[in-house]
Amino acid sequence: MHVLRVGWTYLRLSALNELQYRANLVVQFFTSILALANGVAGLALVFLHTESLQGWGPMELLVVVGVYTLIGGLIRAFIQPNMWRIMDGVQEGTLDYTLTKPADSQLLVSVTEFQLWKLVDVLLGTGVLVFAVLKLGGTIGVAQAGLFALVLLCGGLILYSLWLAVATASFWVVRIWSLFEMFESMYQAGRWPVGIYPEWLRLALTFIVPVAFAVTAPAEALTARLTPQTLVLALAVAAGSLTASRLFWKVGLRHYSGASA
Amino acid sequence: MELAIEVKELSKTYRVSERSAGLVAALKGLVRRQKKDVRAVRSINFQVEPGEVVGFLGPNGAGKTTTLKMLSGLLYPTGGEARVLGHLPHKRENDYLRQITLVTGQRNQLVWDIPAIDSYELFKAVYDLEPQAFKRTMDEFVELLELQELIKKPVRNLSLGERMKVEIAGALMHRPRVLFLDEPTLGLDVTMQRRIRRFFTEYNQREGATVLLTSHYMADVVALCKRVIVIHHGRILFDGDLSALVQKFTTHKRLQVKPEDLTADLSSYGEVVAKDSGSVSLRVPREQVPRVTARLLAEVPIIDLSVEDPPIEDVIETVFAGGDDEADA
């Protein structure tokens, strides 16, 4: 299908290009290890004083850190660079070129850039959570892995939709970087399971910056905590947010083209 | 033969918020924004046959870019209708977009960090080009524009002129039937401008493509277009042959005189516009040219004399000045 071919071509070319810069891999590796060390040291500090954090034990929290790192890597590799590019494109007028191409504009703006080396975080994150799950005495069965992947996918799609919506807002409010940065900071809350936060904050972290779906839910899937309600909610919100963000994107385009909206 | 471009009563009006200076106005602006209508394009009409190369002339803010954007589907018209290749551009049908291209000077569409040849691969995927045809086109353009070495380097490592060459090649890779060129030679040196003009001419002749070009540089228009449309304040002031334009709007002519005596004062014959080593340029009203020429030849010892049309820029300015009077109609 045309759409898939286009997406794949962009991905392939970006990756091939990035492969030339092997030094970036080393730097990325170092940065990722440090970030991970940060997370693990934080956990160590917490468990110096307690045995469990609201029912989550050390290895279980390590799973959360693993998922957090993994998703972070996916966002920084696939989503974030493209969303920043949309904002730049609106400001500089280079978005016009995208709009004169015979392909879906949302697709084009979402796949232009791919930061290959950020996938190191995906690798590290996966390694960490596999380690933690094994330490918990569990084995990773196919069903469990599948469930995990499904919930992770939902979380990823929800985050993508959110980022796209924020980028779309730049059609109206050009200086939107601060909003991006705010979301990034809010995302930090994902290092810890959202259950520990007070009700009002938990709601914000579920529906405003969907950390709950992106990090906690997949972690729950791996630690046998996932409730059917959460799964259904994740699926529903994923479908809903994809639809909503696409609609919003179309509205944004109409505004950009000066159609009387 | 079906028209390539058909424009009927096309209009575009923008709503802009007006804000005057001062604290009071700013505060008032918080509560109620003053809006003003800017009529960028006012009910213009024109038709373009396939294969024509048409130049859009007009000062900044005249409505040229707005018109181009409406024709390429980037802007919704406020009124009237435009049809390009039988399609309504603002619908942005894929079938339509596959046949057009937009080139804007100084704004790049090639991906910055990768070699141009990779970006061309992307275009191949996006435009769904057949591999053989794609290769043929690329080879042809590489030869025409001398891109052999350039396409392998990352775009950011190229100079401005080189970048423009690879950009243009990329923009035409899908062999579009209609080209919208918005100031394509902006900022380039003279040699490069000529190079690029030659390329567009080649392409137009080989493919029979329709070209709509806006430019500041008269040289672009003179070199490429037989037909010009002059736009000012959103209205078409002139639509026709470039030579006809000069004819119609020339109120004065230039007399290039080479007198024997260089210190001679020729101001009684006409307005002295320029004087350099060897010749004097006189600006003389058209009707008076035969009489002034006769007088000069009779009264002043002259080595050489020629009658010329004024520089096209002057003509255009006259056209614009005329347009200014109609502006607020």
Added chain:
Amino acid sequence: MRRTLRILLAEYKIAVLATFQYRVQMGLELLGLLFEGVVYLVVWTTIARARGGEVSGYTVGEFAAYFIAWTFVRNITTGWSLSWMEERIRRGEFNALLTRPIHPYFTDMGRMLGHKTTSGITLIPTMLLMALAFPPEVTVVPWALVAVVPALALAFLLRYTALYVTALAGFWTTRIGPVFELWFLTEFFLSGRVAPLAVLPIWAQQLASALPFRWMFSFPLELLLGRLSPLQAGQGFLMQAVWLAVAALLMRAIWRSAVRQYGAVGG
């Protein structure tokens, strides 16, 4: 000296006016800052509650107070990063600064303080909201509240200078980035940012006191919360002064070579 102060003040005023325009954006950035504090607050109060109300001498309410004050001190001590300096160089602004008859160190300081004034004002309602959501337990120690002012000033100067030195080091190689990430990681834990230093194992606390990190952040914070005796405060000031001197000397030593390096690489 007086000229420097005058220019500093001028830059300061302009920065306040300029950043006032962007208070909405600033508000959003501050929300990010705030969020970090809230996350730690929740984590540690959760632990404290599970442990019967107290961890390492901090009750639930005292943790709340710590992290609310944390937001305030963070605002004062945050600095611009290596990447900001790189961005500036890329945009050619650094050239302009170098040609002025005043050391960029001071120009930047004025601007930074202006920025912080606006963000500080924007921060006050946020801190009040935080206090509503997480009721703090506050001990008011009058002399400490007075002592906090110079402590904050010194903490700011110390961190600002240290960051400036690290940014300059970036002139030599961008590979230095990871090295400073290590610095920041250490600072993260040893400055009292992640949690009150009291919560750290003893060896870490000692390390924190020996290194400059405690004096850049935790010290004024501890003072503000009334947790230090006058003697400890005095010792703290001494440490701040010592490290500031070290940083200043480093700054002077590096500056000349940095500018030369900058010129050599072609700016």
